[in-house]
Amino acid sequence: MNPNNTLYIVVPCYKEQEVLPETSKRLREKILALRAAGKISDKSRVMFVNDGSSDDTWPIISRLHEQEPGVFSGVNLSRNRGHQNALLAGLMTAVNYADMIVSMDADLQDDINAVDAMVDAYHEGFEVVYGVRSKRDTDTFFKRFTAEGFYKVMKALGVDIVFNHADYRLMSRRAVEGLAQFSEVNLFLRGIVPQIGFKWTTVTYERAERFAGESKYPLKKMLAFAADGITSFSVKPIRLVLSAGVVVFLVSLVMLLYALISKIMGGTAAGWTSLMGSIWLIGGIQLLSLGIVGEYIGKIYNETKRRPRFIIENVLNK
Numbered sequence: 001m002n003p004n005n006t007l008y009i010v011v012p013c014y015k016e017q018e019v020l021p022e023t024s025k026r027l028r029e030k031i032l033a034l035r036a037a038g039k040i041s042d043k044s045r046v047m048f049v050n051d052g053s054s055d056d057t058w059p060i061i062s063r064l065h066e067q068e069p070g071v072f073s074g075v076n077l078s079r080n081r082g083h084q085n086a087l088l089a090g091l092m093t094a095v096n097y098a099d100m101i102v103s104m105d106a107d108l109q110d111d112i113n114a115v116d117a118m119v120d121a122y123h124e125g126f127e128v129v130y131g132v133r134s135k136r137d138t139d140t141f142f143k144r145f146t147a148e149g150f151y152k153v154m155k156a157l158g159v160d161i162v163f164n165h166a167d168y169r170l171m172s173r174r175a176v177e178g179l180a181q182f183s184e185v186n187l188f189l190r191g192i193v194p195q196i197g198f199k200w201t202t203v204t205y206e207r208a209e210r211f212a213g214e215s216k217y218p219l220k221k222m223l224a225f226a227a228d229g230i231t232s233f234s235v236k237p238i239r240l241v242l243s244a245g246v247v248v249f250l251v252s253l254v255m256l257l258y259a260l261i262s263k264i265m266g267g268t269a270a271g272w273t274s275l276m277g278s279i280w281l282i283g284g285i286q287l288l289s290l291g292i293v294g295e296y297i298g299k300i301y302n303e304t305k306r307r308p309r310f311i312i313e314n315v316l317n318k
């Protein structure tokens with residue numbers, strides 16, 4: 001068993017006053033049970049991150065901390081920055097105190113009991129443990145269809161993400177420190193965490209329905225999130241433009257030949273050949289140029305992210 005065993009459970013909360021009383025109660029029980037079992041230290045905490053909620057979320061969190069500082073702690077963001085940023089704020093704060101950090105949603109959709117398996121995996125030496133949904137019975141058909149489609153599109157675009165894994169996961173302190181080295185602003189944690197590496201595994205759980213309140217991810221936010229994920233990790237769309245450019249250019253040469261031959265054979269209207277030729281040739285050249293410019297923009301985009309080029313796991317040097 002790993003002696004470094006302080007666990008922080010980081011929970012981003014945006015207008016979650018309806019669920020917080022129940023969530024805090026259950027997380028408290030979980031922390032106490034894990035402590036009693038000797039799996040986590042007495043310094044372990046539940047850390048709620050208030051993502052600029054306008055309701056009673058922060059007052060509830062502060063009260064919890066006042067009543068039981070040995071279990072609850074809180075982080076208050078200056079305004080709403082969105083789930084991914086709130087989560088990052090929590091991780092970066094917790095990493096100062098914790099040896100392992102579990103992140104989960106506030107609405108109890110993530111089965112709290114999976115934390116046990118995650119902590120066990122940590123003690124077995126895994127540094128990243130992904131919570132993976134076993135089924136999506138409780139999601140609406142629409143949510144399931146769009147969400148699973150999203151994972152498939154990401155895979156097709158060559159982005160390394162874990163299927164049906166949201167942001168319910170355990171990370172070791174080292175893994176979170178690795179994450180801290182990614183300085184990009186467009187944060188898509190599900191794509192970045194696999195880039196960090198280290199020994200990882202998955203734990204499956206059944207996703208429940210939201211305990212109370214309503215989803216803070218309406219379709220508009222979901223689409224923005226998906227677009228962010230794709231454009232933050234893949235330059236394949238640019239390559240697609242380039243390939244299209246090459247194809248259109250080649251076709252344009254054939255069309256040019258065809259137009260010339262038709263003209264020589266006679267029977268074409270005046271101006272048809274030159275029009276045909278210019279439309280195809282210009283179109284092809286434009287698309288090709290756009291693709292080439294895109295390639296350079298793709299390079300710039302990768303450079304500006306300044307991702308760490310490596311993260312060392314071990315060094316042997318006596």
Ligand code: UDP
Binds near residue numbers: 013107214215217
């Ligand atoms: N959340 C957040 N900031 C936001 C939107 C959501 O911190 O701007 C939190 C929210 O409180 C919850 C988690 O992100 O803990 C996931 O949100 P939600 O459950 O509404 O998303 P869904 O499960 O419907 O995809």
Ligand code: MG
Binds near residue numbers: 107109210215
């Ligand atoms: Mg939810």
